[in-house]
Amino acid sequence: xxxxxxxxxxxxxxxxxxxxxxxxxxxxxxxxxxxxxxxxxxxxxxxxxxxxxxxxxxxxxxxxxxxxxxxxxxxxxxxxxxxxxxxxxxxxxxxxxxxxxxxxxxxxxxxxxxxxxxxxxxxxxxxxxxxxxxxxxxxxxxxxxxxxxxxxxxxxxxxxxxxxxxxxxxxxxxxxxxxxxxxxxxxxxxxxxxxxxxxxxxxxxxxxxxxxxxxxxxxxxxxxxxxxxxxxxxxxxxxxxxxxxxxxxxxxxxxxxxxxxxxxxxxxxxxxxxxxxxxxxxxxxxxxxxxxxxxxxxxxxxxxxxxxxxxxxxxxxxxxxxxxxxxxxxxxxxxxxxxxxxxxxxxxxxxxxxxxxxxxxxxxxxxxxxxxxxxxxxxxxxxxxxxxxxxxxxxxxxxxxx
Amino acid sequence: xxxxxxxxxxxxxxxxxxxxxxxxxxxxxxxxxxxxxxxxxxxxxxxxxxxxxxxxxxxxxxxxxxxxxxxxxxxxxxxxxxxxxxxxxxxxxxxxxxxxxxxxxxxxxxxxxxxxxxxxxxxxxxxxxxxxxxxxxxxxxxxxxxxxxxxxxxxxxxxxxxxxxxxxxxxxxxxxxxxxxxxxxxxxxxxxxxxxxxxxxxxxxxxxxxxxxxxxxxxxxxxxxxxxxxxxxxxxxxxxxxxxxxxxxxxxxxxxxxxxxxxxxxxxxxx
Numbered sequence: 001x002x003x004x005x006x007x008x009x010x011x012x013x014x015x016x017x018x019x020x021x022x023x024x025x026x027x028x029x030x031x032x033x034x035x036x037x038x039x040x041x042x043x044x045x046x047x048x049x050x051x052x053x054x055x056x057x058x059x060x061x062x063x064x065x066x067x068x069x070x071x072x073x074x075x076x077x078x079x080x081x082x083x084x085x086x087x088x089x090x091x092x093x094x095x096x097x098x099x100x101x102x103x104x105x106x107x108x109x110x111x112x113x114x115x116x117x118x119x120x121x122x123x124x125x126x127x128x129x130x131x132x133x134x135x136x137x138x139x140x141x142x143x144x145x146x147x148x149x150x151x152x153x154x155x156x157x158x159x160x161x162x163x164x165x166x167x168x169x170x171x172x173x174x175x176x177x178x179x180x181x182x183x184x185x186x187x188x189x190x191x192x193x194x195x196x197x198x199x200x201x202x203x204x205x206x207x208x209x210x211x212x213x214x215x216x217x218x219x220x221x222x223x224x225x226x227x228x229x230x231x232x233x234x235x236x237x238x239x240x241x242x243x244x245x246x247x248x249x250x251x252x253x254x255x256x257x258x259x260x261x262x263x264x265x266x267x268x269x270x271x272x273x274x275x276x277x278x279x280x281x282x283x284x285x286x287x288x289x290x291x292x293x294x295x296x297x298x299x300x301x302x303x304x305x306x307x308x309x310x311x312x313x314x315x316x317x318x319x320x321x322x323x324x325x326x327x328x329x330x331x332x333x334x335x336x337x338x339x340x341x342x343x344x345x346x347x348x349x350x351x352x353x354x355x356x357x358x359x360x361x362x363x364x365x366x367x368x369x370x371x372x373x374x375x376x377x378x379x380x381x382x383x384x385x386x387x388x389x390x391x392x393x394x395x396x397x398x399x400x401x402x
Numbered sequence: 403x404x405x406x407x408x409x410x411x412x413x414x415x416x417x418x419x420x421x422x423x424x425x426x427x428x429x430x431x432x433x434x435x436x437x438x439x440x441x442x443x444x445x446x447x448x449x450x451x452x453x454x455x456x457x458x459x460x461x462x463x464x465x466x467x468x469x470x471x472x473x474x475x476x477x478x479x480x481x482x483x484x485x486x487x488x489x490x491x492x493x494x495x496x497x498x499x500x501x502x503x504x505x506x507x508x509x510x511x512x513x514x515x516x517x518x519x520x521x522x523x524x525x526x527x528x529x530x531x532x533x534x535x536x537x538x539x540x541x542x543x544x545x546x547x548x549x550x551x552x553x554x555x556x557x558x559x560x561x562x563x564x565x566x567x568x569x570x571x572x573x574x575x576x577x578x579x580x581x582x583x584x585x586x587x588x589x590x591x592x593x594x595x596x597x598x599x600x601x602x603x604x605x606x607x608x609x610x611x612x613x614x615x616x617x618x619x620x621x622x623x624x625x626x627x628x629x630x631x632x633x634x635x636x637x638x639x640x641x642x643x644x645x646x647x648x649x650x651x652x653x654x655x656x657x658x659x660x661x662x663x664x665x666x667x668x669x670x671x672x673x
Contacts, residue, residue: 003423004437118424118655121615124458165459169421171438175468 004170006123007238008096008111009153010089010130012142013162015107016046019085020075022139031072035062036298041333043299045077049162059299077298079105085138092133096126099238101150107142110150112238124167131165148173151234154186173232178205187229192219204230221306247343248275248286257296257334262388264335265322269314270389271340272321276314279342280373285310286342289320293328294337303328310346315365317342413640414478414517415666416450417658418601418651428656441472448662450478452520452649457482460499461506470515479510480518480550480599480647487540489524500543511547517647518550518573518599525584529557541570550575550599553586567593576600576639578631580607590635592642600636602661604652620654623661625668632668 012018016034021027031050035042042062054069066072082105089109093100099112111130113123120126124146131144145156147168155177156166168176181202182188195218201207208230216223228234250271258264268291279286290304303324311317321340329335375384421437431443444451453461453469461481470479486492486499510516521540527533541549551567552575553559567574573594578601579585592598604621612618640646648665650658 003426115423117422118427119616122419122422122454124455125615128458167455167459169438169455169465169469170436171472172465172468175464 003115005112005114005148006117007147007150007153008109008113008123008127008130009145009147009150009157010093010107010109010111010127010134010142011144011154011157011161012089012107012134012140014046014048014052015085015105016077016082017048018107018140019081020078021048022085023081027073027075031056031069033062033065033069033072033074034077035065035074037076041297043295043297045298047072061297082107085140088138089134089140092137093130096120096130098240100240101238107140108154110153110238127165149232149234150236150238151186151229152176152232155180155184158184158186174208177230177232178203178208180204182207185229188226192222192226195219221308246284246345247341248278248345249339249341250274251292251337251339253337254335257336259332259334264329264338265325266389267338268321268325268340269318269386271338272314272318273386273389275340275342276312276317276369277373277376279312279345280369282345283347284345285312285348286317287344287346288342289317289324290341290343291321291324291328292337292339292341293325293335294339295331295333296336297333299331299333301328301331304341310344310348312348313362313365313369315369316362413636413646413648413669414448414450415648415662415669416448416452416650417444417653417662418452418649419454419653420444420448420451422653422656424654425656425659428660430656430659438472441469442474445473445477447659449476450480450517450647450649452651453479453481456503456507457485457488457522460484460486460502463506463509466506467509470510470513473515477515478517478647479515480520480649481507481510481516483519483521483544488522488527491536496540497543500540504544504547507547516548517645518548518597519544520550520552520575520599522552522575523554523558525554527553528555529560529563538566541572545570548597549573550594550597552577552601556584556586559587559589564591564593571596573597573599573643576635578602578605580605580610582607582610585610590639592639595642596644598639598643598646600631600639600646600648602648602650602652602658602665604657606652616654619652620657621652622657623652623664625664628661628665628668632665632672636669637672 017032020032020034031054032048033044033051033056034046035044044056044058044060044062044065046058047056051069051072056065056069056072062074086102086105086107090100090102093109093111097111097113097116101110102108113120113126117123127144127146131142135141141163143157143160143162143164145153145166145168147153147156148170152168152173156168160166177185182193182196182204185204196207210227212224212227215227219226252267252271287307287310288304289307290302293301305320305324307320372384421440423437425431426433426435431440435443484499484503487496487503507516507519550573564574571594574591576588576590576598577586578588602623604619606618606621609617609620650662652658652661
């Protein structure tokens with residue numbers, strides 16, 4: 001048996017509002033809504049506890065939010081400020097551990113202090129001191145928790161929001177989770193909740209009564225993951241500070257916001273091509289393909305699918321990416337930015353496909369990719385352009401115009 | 403192990419906290435012992451422990467109940483009072499915190515396993531009219547719990563304070579600490595005939611105010627240093643109280659359980 005992990009989770013509730021309040025103390029105690037300016041259908045990006053109590057929620061149209069909370073002060077988002085605050089939080093945590101995983105500008109930090117108690121003292125004391133340091137240096141009052149995994153630590157801070165602390169003793173994880181509503185467990189998504197709600201299941205202990213096999217019947221390949229989550233099992237590591245988890249990210253900000261399907265799919269293929277080349281150059285394959293869509297009104301939708309078997313082939317990557325696009329793109333509001341994330345990287349599978357036709361097709365595609373990579377390496381990326389990409393369309397338009 | 407002594411029924415010796423992973427390296431816990439199994443192992447050697455984490459967070463009744471069930475029957479606890487009632491007091495909100503604490507600690511009270519609530523006050527908590535008033539109100543608010551008060555500032559070392567504690571039947575915590583100015587001095591004093599309470603913090607003069615627990619409580623008592631307590635101070639206070647609890651807080655590198663066992667050996671020899 002190895003030593004229990006000690007993971008600290010720092011969570012500044014309503015981060016954007018908290019940062020704005022540090023900079024302008026007059027905002028304290030009054031309802032605040034952070035939402036982009038100038039968008040026809042702006043949505044709430046963040047709100048203060050006062051606004052939340054009045055019924056305002058994230059991603060709610062601003063007009064409806066103001067209907068619920070008429071005296072709210074609306075502020076435009078300042079991502080640069082939030083990134084700066086995150087950097088300073090990270091600096092505060094650096095003396096605690098080299099394993100610090102910050103969130104995406106959202107006031108979250110995971111700090112793994114496993115094995116450092118001889119140097120720094122008990123993990124709970126490290127967490128409290130870190131909380132004090134952030135409060136002193138930044139004027140923010142984060143929620144903090146200590147637990148044996150990121151899953152439990154994050155659930156614990158959700159539980160005491162907007163203020164407080166929670167220590168979950170090792171061995172107490174399942175008992176801690178059991179009485180909680182399912183929506184508090186990170187990783188359990190809206191579709192999962194709906195599915196479980198069909199069975200009148202709303203609490204962790206009810207869902208945890210299912211076996212892993214029963215979960216697989218209900219949720220397919222996600223069943224095993226959900227089963228582990230509900231039993232408090234989360235072996236995912238805290239990644240080192242300034243060293244994000246290995247993944248390939250490609251994004252495109254549309255010059256003019258668009259909801260033109262062929263344009264979006266063409267752009268997606270371009271992103272897939274770039275990501276695929278990076279993967280192949282590193283001799284890695286992605287086990288998960290994710291997509292982040294940002295709409296004109298500031299709403300962000302994130303979806304991901306598992307790639308089985310792992311792949312670095314553009315054709316296969318694009319098939320997965322298009323599936324994710326269909327999952328994520330359900331609003332009519334135009335798109336401003338699209339980010340493709342290939343992660344859970346692994347070495348390409350050594351096992352060949354079982355059935356002859358599939359195997360021949362896959363091998364053919366792999367050979368084609370290798371040839372295309374060689375040509376592009378020698379003559380430049382645009383030496384070969386697929387017909388569906390915007391670059392090809394642009395070229396065609398230029399030719400026609402000429 | 404509980405030590406029979408002439409006058410008190412029992413003197414219980416233990417450590418301040420028990421879930422230290424570095425005690426595995428120090429050899430107190432067998433290799434590979436996870437935190438969840440530490441209490442069961444600890445309880446085979448010591449009859450009592452001081453719960454530290456209740457200082458960091460408000461105790462929660464369900465978690466407290468699960469923890470006490472992991473210990474064998476007859477095992478006893480003391481629990482630190484939460485920091486929001488000692489170090490980070492909200493002048494308006496503290497009565498609510500006191501209520502929450504009583505609710506959180508209730509499983510230990512109901513099972514009869516709670517020997518005392520340790521009210522450890524910070525060094526900046528000096529004796530002045532405001533602080534005296536606050537302490538009096540706090541002790542009243544927690545009045546039905548068995549209480550022990552530890553001062554960290556020397557201004558509280560006066561007969562009037564001891565008399566006040568005596569009147570309330572609140573135990574004064576006798577401390578063994580480094581000889582530093584302003585620090586509450588080591589005194590063998592009993593203010594509650596039911597209970598005496600001793601805490602050995604170590605005598606690390608250099609590390610005491612370092613702000614680092616690993617330096618502050620890094621100390622290994624010698625036989626002679628402990629013998630002064632086991633031969634003189636403890637028999638003296640044991641004659642004045644029915645029960646006594648003694649904790650070692652010098653947890654670094656497993657020195658606390660080592661010194662606790664040394665003291666237990668000496669007390670057994672003294673009879």
